[in-house]
Amino acid sequence: MRLVLFDIDGTLLREGIAPKLAFARALRETYDTAAPVSGFRFAGMTDPQCVMEIMRMAGLPDEVILRGRDECLTRYVEHLAAEMREHDGAKLFPGVRDLLERLNERPDALVGLLTGNTRGGASLKLRRWSLEPYFRFGAFGDDHEDRPTLAKIALQRAQELLGRPMGGDAATVVGDTPRDVACARAIGARAVVVATGQVPREELLAAGPDALLDSFADREAALGAILP
Ligand SMILES: [Mg+2]
Structure with a gap:
């Protein structure tokens, strides 16, 4: 899993x-x-x-x-x-819905959120695109201000959901900044970054992720990076 x-x-x-x-x-x-x-x-x-x-x-x-x-x-x-x-200007990135759909079909994957948004803010942003049902659990900005601690909380919630212990090495953190890589490392998780945010590729590479994607448009590449 x-x-x-x-x-x-x-x-x-x-x-x-x-x-x-x-x-x-x-x-x-x-x-x-x-x-x-x-x-x-x-x-x-x-x-x-x-x-x-x-x-x-x-x-x-x-x-x-x-x-x-x-x-x-x-x-x-x-x-x-x-x-x-x-205000307009919101955008769902290419391949996101398809990727979440595919991950949710996989019996060997459990999909959750690890976000600095508060629960309410996350819900508003995801609801706009009807994405909420794809996430079974999460850790949010109102759980803790420190992102690496949020990673630990997410891991703990996954364990409660599954009813068994789980190591951080069984997790993949998917984000768009060096801070996402750092919080993956805090639990020993795999770190996948995507260059759709505001951080340039070189800066993302310097953070030492396990994989760097330009976007999720190539579904097989994304699945390969997330589920090694
Ligand atoms: Mg981000």
Whole structure:
């Protein structure tokens, strides 16, 4: 049995401007200060980590940021729903649905999420493309702010679902940034990266993934990389 743990943004889909606008609104309302969101690189970071980093850049002390963080993330998801209705620019990457379909047919694969999105944010993004049913379990940004810890939580949830212990070497983490590779390594998992996100190929290669794909358009190549 192989666990296949998917990142969302840059890996399965792209959301356009909506999440940034929603984040900026939530930060402003929660912390009452201008949030330097526009130049911020969200790629590979968990949502609670983004709140922390952006508000540190705005000069707020950690204890103030932490006190408002849950409230801020709740507001973010509310605003995200509204911003997604108002803005286009979202895209499902080539081959994603077909790949998820095929993986779900495999009796030797269990497909889950390993994402920095909060549960609510992930659900909104996946629902737009009716992708939710492909994922049996997941670890989310509201479980922990640290991505490598999320990998451990995902592994633990897979074990609970299967009712037996499982090593990280039975997992493949699929993402689009060096942070996804690092979190795969944290549990001894295979790391597959896809260059559909914002990170250039050379930077992805430098992170030392087990496989690098240009996209999931070549289904057999993708399946071969994910299920070695
Ligand atoms: Mg990503």
